[in-house]
Amino acid sequence: MKIFVAGATGVMGRRLVPLLVAAGHEVVGTTRTGEKAGMLRAMGAVPAVVDAFDRAGLATAVSAAQPDVVMHQLTDLSARDSAANARVRIEGTRHLVDAARAAGVRRLIAQSIAWAYEPGPGPADEGVPLDTAAPEPRHTLVAGVQALETAADEIEGAVVLRYGLFYGPGTWYAPDGAIAEQVRRGEVTADASVSSFIHVVDAAHAALLALDWPPGIVNVVDDEPAPGSVWLPVYAASLGAPAPRIGTGQERGARGASNGKARRQLGWRPLYPSWREGFVRVAEEWKSQAAARRPG
DSSP states (O other): OEEEEETTTSTTHHHHHHHHHHTTOEEEEEESSGGGHHHHHHTTOEEEEOOTTOHHHHHHHHHHHOOSEEEEOOOOOTTOOHHHHHHIIIIIHHHHHHHHHHTTOOEEEEEEESSOBOSOSSOBOTTSOBOTTOOTTHHHHHHHHHHHHHHHTTSTEEEEEEEOEEESTTSTTSTTSHHHHHHHTTOOOBOSOEEOEEEHHHHHHHHHHGGGSOSEEEEEOOSOOEEHHHHHHHHHHHHTOOOOOBOOOOOTTOBOBOOHIIIIITOOOOSSOOHHHHHHHHHHHHHHHHHHHSOO
């Protein structure tokens, strides 16, 4: 197939594009800057330099590509700015869906998140509503997710992948990432908030498989939702960081998510079934690569 990947040089796009190319698909990938066009060519994709907020430019790029499928991997995570990322989900998605519909695209794979569910007991499945009644600052996050998923649903063959927290190379939870640095400084408390994680390799593989999945929403998370009091000490130890402070608080809606639909109905199997081994393997690989880069 011919596939248009919006956000092809982001954390997910950099892993997804090579998988699509290796599977025999023809890929057009977007980047906001011409400097990254070479990266896309090296991955085997045709670059399209366009900003998601440029409605006309994005429409032209999609029309020129004439794709069979559009894959929405647009994010704005560099500054950890929830409002900026919500704007991408709202405006960027609106422009992308309109461009896809104008080009006659009938299949969309969209990146969403699995921590916007309303509060309740236990891990949330796909039938749990989004937390639209949340106060700020969570309201901004949920509003962005709701806008993205509502717009995506205008494409009859849309699959929305609600991902857990990304970890692995290039993410905030990578050993050289922003969260890792906070943990090393003792700034993160291990409390009762439950999180679901997903290694970026598994996230990208799920997006590839979703080309053949039926339309709908799918949680893409690992097998073990866990409170911070459980996962954060393991994560800190993998980094060689001090043990975190233990707290009793819980963030609103921090209940984790279930991957039952992906596993039982769609046959998805993560390479990293749990963050327990995943954190350790990522840290070991990072240390090995760092040692290999040292002179002498």
